[in-house]
Amino acid sequence: MTAVSSPPKIDRPLNVIVATDCGSTTTKAILIEKIGDNYRQTYRGEAPTTVEAPYDDVTRGVLNAIAEIEELSGRKILDGDTILTPSRDAKSGVDIYISTSSAGGGLQMMVTGVVQNMTGESAQRAALGAGAIVIDVLASNDGRLPHEKIERIRSMRPDMILMSGGTDGGAVTHVVEMAEYVAAADPRPRFGSTYMLPLVYAGNKEAQEQIKKILGMKTALKITDNIRPVLERENLAPARHKIHDLFLEHVMAQAPGYKNLIEMAGAPIMPTPAAVGLIMETIANREHLNLIGVDIGGATTDVFSVFEGTFNRTVSANLGMSYSISNVLAEAGLTNIMRWVPFTIDEQTLRNRIKNKMIRPTTIPQTLDELQIEHAIAREALRLALIHHRSLATALKGVQQERTISDVFEQQTSGKTLIDMMQLNLIVGSGGILSHAPRRIQSMLMLVDAYEPLGFTMLAVDSIFMMPHLGVLSTINEKAATDVFVRDCMIYLGTCMAPIGQGKNGELCANYELTFPDGKTVMDQLKFGDLRLYPLEDGQKAKLAVQPAKSVNLGSGAGVPVTREVQGGVVGLLLDGRSRPLQWPADQAERIAALTKWFDSVNLYPKA
Amino acid sequence: MAHSYTPGLTVTESTVVRRRRLLPLPGKILVSGGDRVRSDQAVARAELPGKVYPLNLANQLSIAPDEIHDYLVKKEGDLVQKDEILAENKPLIKWFKTEVRSPIAGRIESLSKVTGQVLLREPPRILHLLAYIDGTVIETIPEQGVIIEATCSLVQGIFGIGGEVWGEIVLAVPSAGEPLLPAHLKSSMKGKIVVGGSFLSAETLVKAKEVGVAGLVVGGIHDKDLRALLGYDLGVAITGTEQVGFTLILTEGFGTIPMASKTFKLLSSHAGQKASISGATQIRAGVIRPEIIIPQTATSVSAAAQMQREGIRLGDPVRIIRDPLFGRIGEVSALPSDLTKIPTESEVRVLEVKFADGERAVIPRTNIEVIEG
Numbered sequence: 001m002t003a004v005s006s007p008p009k010i011d012r013p014l015n016v017i018v019a020t021d022c023g024s025t026t027t028k029a030i031l032i033e034k035i036g037d038n039y040r041q042t043y044r045g046e047a048p049t050t051v052e053a054p055y056d057d058v059t060r061g062v063l064n065a066i067a068e069i070e071e072l073s074g075r076k077i078l079d080g081d082t083i084l085t086p087s088r089d090a091k092s093g094v095d096i097y098i099s100t101s102s103a104g105g106g107l108q109m110m111v112t113g114v115v116q117n118m119t120g121e122s123a124q125r126a127a128l129g130a131g132a133i134v135i136d137v138l139a140s141n142d143g144r145l146p147h148e149k150i151e152r153i154r155s156m157r158p159d160m161i162l163m164s165g166g167t168d169g170g171a172v173t174h175v176v177e178m179a180e181y182v183a184a185a186d187p188r189p190r191f192g193s194t195y196m197l198p199l200v201y202a203g204n205k206e207a208q209e210q211i212k213k214i215l216g217m218k219t220a221l222k223i224t225d226n227i228r229p230v231l232e233r234e235n236l237a238p239a240r241h242k243i244h245d246l247f248l249e250h251v252m253a254q255a256p257g258y259k260n261l262i263e264m265a266g267a268p269i270m271p272t273p274a275a276v277g278l279i280m281e282t283i284a285n286r287e288h289l290n291l292i293g294v295d296i297g298g299a300t301t302d303v304f305s306v307f308e309g310t311f312n313r314t315v316s317a318n319l320g321m322s323y324s325i326s327n328v329l330a331e332a333g334l335t336n337i338m339r340w341v342p343f344t345i346d347e348q349t350l351r352n353r354i355k356n357k358m359i360r361p362t363t364i365p366q367t368l369d370e371l372q373i374e375h376a377i378a379r380e381a382l383r384l385a386l387i388h389h390r391s392l393a394t395a396l397k398g399v400q401q402e403r404t405i406s407d408v409f410e411q412q413t414s415g416k417t418l419i420d421m422m423q424l425n426l427i428v429g430s431g432g433i434l435s436h437a438p439r440r441i442q443s444m445l446m447l448v449d450a451y452e453p454l455g456f457t458m459l460a461v462d463s464i465f466m467m468p469h470l471g472v473l474s475t476i477n478e479k480a481a482t483d484v485f486v487r488d489c490m491i492y493l494g495t496c497m498a499p500i501g502q503g504k505n506g507e508l509c510a511n512y513e514l515t516f517p518d519g520k521t522v523m524d525q526l527k528f529g530d531l532r533l534y535p536l537e538d539g540q541k542a543k544l545a546v547q548p549a550k551s552v553n554l555g556s557g558a559g560v561p562v563t564r565e566v567q568g569g570v571v572g573l574l575l576d577g578r579s580r581p582l583q584w585p586a587d588q589a590e591r592i593a594a595l596t597k598w599f600d601s602v603n604l605y606p607k608a
Numbered sequence: 609m610a611h612s613y614t615p616g617l618t619v620t621e622s623t624v625v626r627r628r629r630l631l632p633l634p635g636k637i638l639v640s641g642g643d644r645v646r647s648d649q650a651v652a653r654a655e656l657p658g659k660v661y662p663l664n665l666a667n668q669l670s671i672a673p674d675e676i677h678d679y680l681v682k683k684e685g686d687l688v689q690k691d692e693i694l695a696e697n698k699p700l701i702k703w704f705k706t707e708v709r710s711p712i713a714g715r716i717e718s719l720s721k722v723t724g725q726v727l728l729r730e731p732p733r734i735l736h737l738l739a740y741i742d743g744t745v746i747e748t749i750p751e752q753g754v755i756i757e758a759t760c761s762l763v764q765g766i767f768g769i770g771g772e773v774w775g776e777i778v779l780a781v782p783s784a785g786e787p788l789l790p791a792h793l794k795s796s797m798k799g800k801i802v803v804g805g806s807f808l809s810a811e812t813l814v815k816a817k818e819v820g821v822a823g824l825v826v827g828g829i830h831d832k833d834l835r836a837l838l839g840y841d842l843g844v845a846i847t848g849t850e851q852v853g854f855t856l857i858l859t860e861g862f863g864t865i866p867m868a869s870k871t872f873k874l875l876s877s878h879a880g881q882k883a884s885i886s887g888a889t890q891i892r893a894g895v896i897r898p899e900i901i902i903p904q905t906a907t908s909v910s911a912a913a914q915m916q917r918e919g920i921r922l923g924d925p926v927r928i929i930r931d932p933l934f935g936r937i938g939e940v941s942a943l944p945s946d947l948t949k950i951p952t953e954s955e956v957r958v959l960e961v962k963f964a965d966g967e968r969a970v971i972p973r974t975n976i977e978v979i980e981g
Contacts, residue, residue, distance in 0.1 A: 146662040173673075177723045184660045184717065184727050188633065210722055318844055323891055327843030351831035352862040353931060358845050359767045359861060359891055363930040363975045364956065370931055371952040438953035606953055 010266065014477050016087045016094045018069065018077060019469035020062050021272055022049055022101040022261075024299060025362070027058075029065035030469050031073060031094075032484055039483040044464060045069040050257075057257030059264065062099070083264055098476065099265050100468040101258075102272035107132040107247050108190060110158040112182070113139045114165035114174040118396075119203065122228045123164040125392065126202070126236040128313045130243040131271030132160075133300070135317075138181075140165075140174045146181060153185035159251040161187065161197065161219070162239060163211070166204030168229045175203045179214045186218060189250075196220040198246040202227045202239040220250060234396060247271060267476050273302050273315065275471025279485065280304040280428065281311045282474055286482075289425040292389075292451070294382060295467070296431035298322035298361055301381055303389035307418045312393035316385040321378060321433050322361030329354050332380035339584050340376035340449065342595040343369060368605060371438070375446055378433045382450035390417045421454040422500075422555055428490070430462035441533070441602050444493040444571045452582055454500055455555040456544075456564050459493040459571075492538050494569035498576040501552035502583065505529035505594075508549045509577040515543040529594065530577040533602040536568030544573070574602070617764040617859075617897060619871045619979060625760055625901060626746070630753035631737055632656070639754060643745045647774045647884045650736040651745065651754050658730030661712055665695050666724020668708045673724030686716050694726065740772050741884045742903040761878060761902040763859070763871055765825070768887030768898025769838070769847045770855030773801075775822040777902070779879045781805040784872035787864065788826055790815035797821050801883050801900070803875045807864040808856075813837050816854055823855040823885045825875065825900060827867040828935075834862075848888025848896075855887040857898040860927075865935040868927065870979060878902045920978060926961060930975040937979070938963040 017032040017039075027050075031043040045068025050061035063081060070077050076092040077084060084093035109132040113120030116139035127134050135156055138149055161182065165175035182199070189197045199219040201211050208223050215221050222245075225238040248268055252258040262269060270278075273295070280293040284306035293304040299320040304313045318327040329337060334347060353373065357363060365371040394417050429435075429447050437443045443461050453459075466489050474481035499510055507528045514522045517540050526532065536542050545563040548554050554562045566573055578598065585591045599605060635654025645651055665680075666673040679695045682688055688710040696707040714730040743758030778800045780792040788804025793815045802816070804826035810833040816824055835841050837852055859867050883902045890896040920926075924940045942960035948970065949955050956972045963969070 147660060150660045150662075173723050176720070177725060180718070180720055180723065180725060180727065181662070184662075184729075186657070324844055326841070326845070330841040330843045348830055348832060355831045355834075355842075355862040356929070356931075356934065359889075360929045360977070361891060364954065364972055365952050366930055366972055366975060367932055367951050436954070606951075 010096065010476055012086055012095065014095045014480060016075075017473065017477075017480065018066060018083065018094045018097050019466075019473060020065055020097075020099045021275075021465075021468040022051070022058055022062065022099060023272070023297075024102060025049055027061035027065045028465065028469075029062070029069050030464075030466050031069050031075070032473070032480060034480075038487065039480040041466060041484045041488040043069045043073040044466075045072065051255060055256075057260070058101070058255065059257045059260045062261065062264070085266065096266035096476070097264055098267045098469070098472045099261060100270045100272045100275040100472050101252070101261075107243075107251060107271050108135050108159045109133070109162060109243070110136050110138065110153065110156055110160075110187075111162045112164065112178050113137065114141075114178070114203075115139060116142050118231070119164045119166065119228050121392065121394075122234050122236070122396075123162050123202070123239075125234070125312065126164075126227050126239040127162050127243065128315060128392070129236060129274075129277065129311065130240040130247075131274030131277065131313075132243065133315050133317050138178065140178065150181050150185045153182055153187050157188055157190040158197070159190050160243065160246055161199045162243065163199060163201045164203045164227050164239075166207065166226075166228075167231055168205045168226050170204055170206075172204055172207040172210060175207045176210045176214070179207075179211050183214050183218050195250065198222070198250045200224060200239055200242045200246065202242070205229075220246070222246060232396065244268075244270070244274065267472060270468075270472045270475075272468045273313065275468040276302065276430070277304050277311065277313050277471070278474060279467050279471040279481070281306055282478075282481075283426075283428070283485070283490075284311075285309070287426075290420075290423050291426040291428060292386070292419070292424060293428040294385065294430065294434075294447075295462075296321060296378060296381060296385070296429070296433055298432070299324050301385035301431075303385050305389060305393050305419060307393070307420065307423065310393075310418055312389070312418065314385070314389040314392050316381075316388045319381045319385050319388075321374065321381065321431075322357060324358075325361075325377060326354055326358040328377050328381045328384070331384055332377075337373075337376050337380050339591065340379050340595070341372060342592055342599060343372075344588065344592070345369075345373075372605065374433065375437075375442060378446050379450045382446065386419075386451055390419045393418045421452065421457075424453060424457055426458045426460065427451060427453065428460045428462065430465055430467055432465070434461050435463065435465050439604065440491070440493055441571045441604055444496070444574065445599075445602065445604060448496050448498070448574065448576060449582070452498070452580055453496055454498055454580060456566060457496050457498075458567055458569075459496060460490050460569070461493060463489055463491045492567065492569035494536060494571045494573055495566040496574045496576055497544060497546065497554075497566065498578075498580060499526075499546070499548050499552045499554045500580045501549070501558075502579050503528035503549070503551075509552055510546050510548040510554070512547070512575070513545045514573070515545075516540075517542060526575050526577040528577055528579055529597075530575070531598045531601045532575040532577075533572055534575070535572040536566070537572075538569050540568040541565050542568070542573065617766060617977065617979065619763050619868065619874060621761050621874060622904065623760065623762050624757060625741070625762060626755055626757045627741055627743075628753060628755050629737055629740065630749070631735070631751075634751035635735070635737075637748050637750065637754060639745050639748070641745055641748055645739040645743060645745060645756060647739055647742050647882075649739045651739045651756070652737040652752075654735045654737070655732035656735050658714055658732050659712075660717065661714075661728045661730075663694070663708065663711065663726050663728060664724055665708055665726050669695060669697055669706055671697070671724070674721045676719060676721065676724050676726075680719070682716055684716055684719050687714070688716060688728065689713050738772075740774075740886070741901050742882070758901065759904045761874060761904065763825075763874060763900040765857035765859045765889075765898035765900070766861055767845060767847075767891075768855065768857040768889050769834075769850040770823075770852060770887035771848055771850075772884065772886045772888075773822045773855050774882060774884040775800045777801050777803060777875060777879050777881055777883050779803050779876055784827070784869050785866035788812050788824070793819045793821065795819060801825065801885055803872070803879075804867075805872070806866040809833060810836055817852070821854050823857065823887075825857045825859065825885070827858065827860040828863045828865040829856075829858060831862050845889050845891040847890075848886065850887070855885055855898075857885060857887055857900065860935055861929070863935070868937055868979060870925075875900070920959065920973070920976075925979040926976040927979055928961065928969075928971055928975060929977045930972075933969055933971070936961075936963060938969075940976075941968060
């Protein structure tokens with residue numbers, strides 16, 4: 001479960017709702033109105049976030065963004081610096097104002113555990129699920145010497161610390177030792193120097209008294225249930241709730257203008273990623289889906305997954321498309337980026353261009369080749385963020401496993417990743433590069449190339465980035481959130497069918513028969529190296545019968561035929577015969593020819 | 609209507625800047641409101657707590673943690689010298705005696721009966737916070753720091769590395785379009801702020817280090833040369849703590865780009881004067897750009913000018929900050945309000961820029977920067 005403490009009870013009808021998301025650079029406002037029996041998102045406004053000098057007041061940006069909605073909709077929402085609530089008539093006021101925030105760099109946390117890949121990872125998952133950026137994980141066995149740990153705690157200036165460690169009733173020594181290090185470091189919060197750093201203790205309950213003695217006077221200590229009461233079970237919700245409460249009480253209250261924002265809002269302000277996580281989790285649970293959601297921003301890429309009901313979130317703090325674009329190059333390497341670029345460009349020019357985007361992050365590609373370079377970088381940022389997510393979205397480590405004779409041949413260690421691309425039903429993309437791609441097929445192919453989905457996978461994007469707003473809305477009015485989500489937020493791109501297997505270009509990958517809703521049938525062969533796109537409108541379903549080649553697997557085993565009903569979308573049905581894992585020709589000219597063929601086959605870019 | 613603004617870099621002959629100088633932790637303020645200060649003058653002082661050394665006495669003496677008090681020679685709060693005995697056992701046979709000695713000179717900060725650990729802390733280190741700019745203290749924040757105000761010429765760069773330094777401005781090239789070559793750097797430039805033109809090569813960077821310049825200000829640099837200078841690929845533009853021997857400020861960006869003539873002229877006109885520069889850049893929430901502050905001798909201090917732009921106007925001087933016309937400077941000649949489809953097929957708000965040669969180009973509004981000042 002994601003971080004929601006106690007949703008407020010609203011007894012009046014909510015017919016007109018204004019919601020904002022205060023991002024690091026832009027504050028985005030949306031207006032939601034009840035039209036007939038359903039809620040719809042009707043108008044949208046945005047303005048620069050004003051958390052910094054010269055304004056130093058986040059509400060300025062909020063009021064500016066709402067003023068834009070006022071202008072577009074003709075509805076009077078503001079009376080000076082006040083939001084008119086509740087709605088008075090058809091043309092004035094709103095019933096509630098709600099908001100999320102990631103301004104000021106979001107919620108930055110440091111977590112501690114005893115064993116790095118057990119309580120350390122559980123604490124990390126708890127913090128990430130609450131919408132935080134984890135700036136470091138300290139553990140008794142993390143390989144750092146004690147004085148190095150103390151120096152590290154002192155030099156980082158987190159917004160909050162989460163301490164975990166030990167199972168209930170187990171040894172207390174290590175967790176107390178870590179508390180002594182924290183006390184010795186006397187960490188200071190990032191904002192302000194006059195208040196005490198919030199610290200959540202969610203470790204061995206036997207150590208609570210010791211922790212109070214050591215840290216009670218030095219930090220704003222909150223004690224909650226152990227996140228790992230026994231090795232076999234994680235209990236993250238209480239710690240997440242505490243983090244969320246402290247985020248509002250301490251961290252946000254320090255940021256410029258947030259006291260006013262909290263007063264203006266009719267529901268608690270949520271950290272943006274927590275709100276997005278909540279909406280992702282809601283979709284997965286409602287539709288009984290396994291899903292991966294990604295929000296690729298300018299500075300960070302958040303990945304959310306729900307597999308068999310287990311929610312996970314990770315944030316790759318330095319993978320993004322503007323502020324962190326240069327870091328994508330540093331982490332992925334030039335070769336990995338260039339493999340997606342269908343032309344040649346010298347290394348120096350490309351490096352300079354990427355750095356120039358980093359120092360001027362608000363610029364947009366003006367030419368087609370610049371757009372293609374940005375899409376290439378996005379593929380790598382998405383790919384790296386998913387690798388990061390896989391490593392943390394795992395089953396619990398350190399759990400004793402019962403083995404039977406059948407495991408002799410296939411032993412798995414504990415802590416296997418939960419991400420199974422063959423079981424994945426839906427990928428949801430969000431963030432500027434995906435939501436605002438000039439052609440929707442560009443978003444679809446970026447996601448397919450980066451994630452290499454297997455079997456049959458639906459893809460969707462957030463139309464104009466409103467998932468955070470809907471996440472917080474779902475805590476007070478689930479119907480409104482669901483209505484808008486289904487009708488205005490989610491844009492289904494279509495389905496991707498990708499068999500697992502390798503083959504030479506031109507060799508048979510699979511035979512298929514595609515029956516459209518109007519009864520029209522297409523029978524054809526999918527060859528290795530092929531990428532095919534069939535239009536299939538949103539809401540339509542087609543029947544796809546596939547006979548994979550002998551060594552090719554579509555989920556039921558090598559060469560076993562599969563028939564599935566596939567859903568359409570604004571792009572359609574994509575048949576991907578480009579091998580899994582994806583293969584590129586080693587020769588540069590051949591690679592460019594292959595990319596050009598793929599891109600042309602789905603009409604990815606306008607012809608130059 | 610909601611305010612819209614286009615961020616720009618300030619290049620101005622005269623303005624008033626205020627700089628908050630804050631200690632990392634509470635300390636003592638050394639100046640008073642109204643005092644004139646020099647850039648190298650300490651305005652506040654703090655004691656940085658010494659490093660902490662944990663030492664597990666229980667393990668070293670092979671005793672239970674709650675027994676450590678029986679073996680201690682020193683108590684909590686005591687001062688200790690390096691190698692001084694902290695704890696010892698008292699065996700019947702002398703040969704089995706174990707002594708635990710202090711690895712540092714400092715103080716015993718705490719003892720734990722749960723872990724058997726003693727925490728030793730080195731003596732505090734004194735940190736002096738310098739004024740950074742020549743100016744007047746207009747406010748003191750008790751225990752935290754001061755605000756210094758100065759009337760000055762100000763040039764903001766786009767990107768920099770290295771911390772705060774000061775020195776005399778010296779021009780190394782005759783024009784804004786000329787690259788800064790190793791031959792331009794003379795030994796007389798040691799400790800000075802050297803202004804180049806369009807570009808700085810790896811060889812020039814090596815020479816600058818040899819000469820010992822305090823700072824370098826140029827139009828552009830290749831990313832690969834920056835990587836070679838730093839020894840790593842800079843992933844995120846948060847800088848200011850690099851120690852490469854000098855502070856480097858780029859006024860235009862990456863590549864070979866002539867310094868904007870307004871910037872070059874302004875710096876030229878102040879050659880021989882003292883400037884304070886900082887390479888600290890943070891391109892995220894709370895943008896920090898590198899800066900060159902040239903204090904003016906005038907002592908009268910007026911209220912700080914708040915530079916707030918609201919929208920772009922016809923005739924505004926602008927710099928194009930994205931390919932294919934990256935680095936070109938012109939003025940706004942039209943501001944169509946409708947969305948325009950650009951070659952990527954995105955529909956965006958654009959403006960028309962007229963260049964000095966009379967040529968015009970349509971550019972997305974997000975891809976220009978107003979040259980302010």
